[in-house]
Amino acid sequence: MANTTNISVDTLTDIDQLDGPLSQRVYTALRDAILDMKLVPGTVLRKAAICEQFGVSRSPVADALTRLSGDGLVDVVPQSATRVTRFSLDEIREECFLRDAVEVAAVKRVAATRxxxxxxxxxxxxxxxxLLVEDEDFHGFFEADEAFHKMLLEFTGFRSVAAIAGQLALQLRRVRMLVLPKAxxxxxxxxxxxxxxxxxxDQDPQAAAKAMRYHLAQLINRxxxxxxxxxxxxx
Structure with a gap:
């Protein structure tokens, strides 16, 4: 079931448009491409090709891949290949469980304090x-969808909730890119x-929790x- 196709990196974000140290910019460009499914699960990532694309040495690329491995987005096999991590249904179910626990609690709090x-x-x-649905702009809709959920988490007043929840749901973000374009x-x-x-x-925490739980349940079903x-x- 190995997908060893090397997808070109010429569609990646130009790192000159990004801020931060060189390794951070390489990391951000690769991470965004993986999360947006421009680099699909199983894709082989060759350091030489990435270095050539970005015009950088191997050191910042190696640092970026190490960070991506820590995020669970790539599998690094020493002396072998680096591949974009494939999906695991068990991990996705766990992320759905965690997302439900966090976002249902968050929306109840927001409904009471908004x-x-x-x-x-x-x-x-x-x-x-x-407007994005009417225009059939699925990528734009995906970003607006993400922003909606992030706002709800931020409106709880707990500063770290949105960042922690986002980090816990990286695999879900990727797989949702396959779900949303469905008719x-x-x-x-x-x-x-x-x-x-x-x-x-309506300041109805119980109705908000019920609506959120129903919404999140649709994802795993798809x-x-x-x-x-x-x-x-x-x-």
Whole structure:
């Protein structure tokens, strides 16, 4: 089931457009490509090709790959190959479990404590989602979807919740890139987000929790069939 195809890195972000030390910029460009499924699970990452693409030495590339390995996004086999990590259904189910625990608790808190400004921000985001669905801009919708959930976590008032939750759900972010373009799913997701927003607006924590739990449950129901549709992406 090995996918040894080397996908060209010429579509990666230009690191000159990024901020930070050289190894950080290489890391960010590769991480974004993996999370956006431009580099699919099983892809071989060759240091020489990456060095040539970015015009850098091997040291920042090696540092970036080490960090990506720590994130669980690449598998580094010494004296062999470095590959983009394949999906594991067990890990995805665990991430779904953790996401449910965090986001249901978060939305209950936000529904009880939300401010007028927070409601306005959420409404603007949902309106943007609606426009993106109408334009069939799936990548833009994905980013707006991510922003909606991040806002809810940030509105809890706990500074580290959004960052920790994001780091715990890296595999989910990747696999969701396969789910959202499915016919009808963006519109369904929009309706589910609107239901969550309505409950928050009504200051109804229990309704908000119910709406969020239903929304999150739809994801795993759509992920499991992907193992049959894309067997090379799974281990």
């Amino acid at each position: 401010t007028h400004d927070q409601i306005l921000q959420l409404k603007r985001n949902v309106h943007l989602q609606k 009808g799913r963006p519109a369904e997701t929009l309706a589910e987000h609107a239901a969550i927003l309505d409950a928050i607006t 992920i499991e069939p992907l193992e049959r549709q894309h067997p090379d992406f799974f281990c």
